[in-house]
């Protein structure tokens with residue numbers, strides 16, 4: 001079945017993606033590679049420039065674009081990735 005015929009099929013609910021999303025959000029995030037939506041550069045998050053602290057942080061690309069914004073509120077955590085094109089999570093070895 002092609003990707004196109006998949007997209008024309010009736011959608012599933014969010015539970016159908018829970019396994020894959022759970023794998024992404026369980027990764028060691030500092031080793032994940034993030035790609036800037038502005039200049040297209042890729043870098044490991046652990047090597048990126050971060051501004052902020054424990055309550056909120058902005059990860060910036062070397063071009064200056066904010067690629068991840070993380071904030072802690074009384075109700076929970078929020079992640080804004082509008083400046084990122086892609087997050088690549090390396091699978092654990094072994």
Ligand SMILES: [Zn+2]
Pocket residue numbers: 036037038039040041061062063064065
């Ligand atoms: Zn950039």
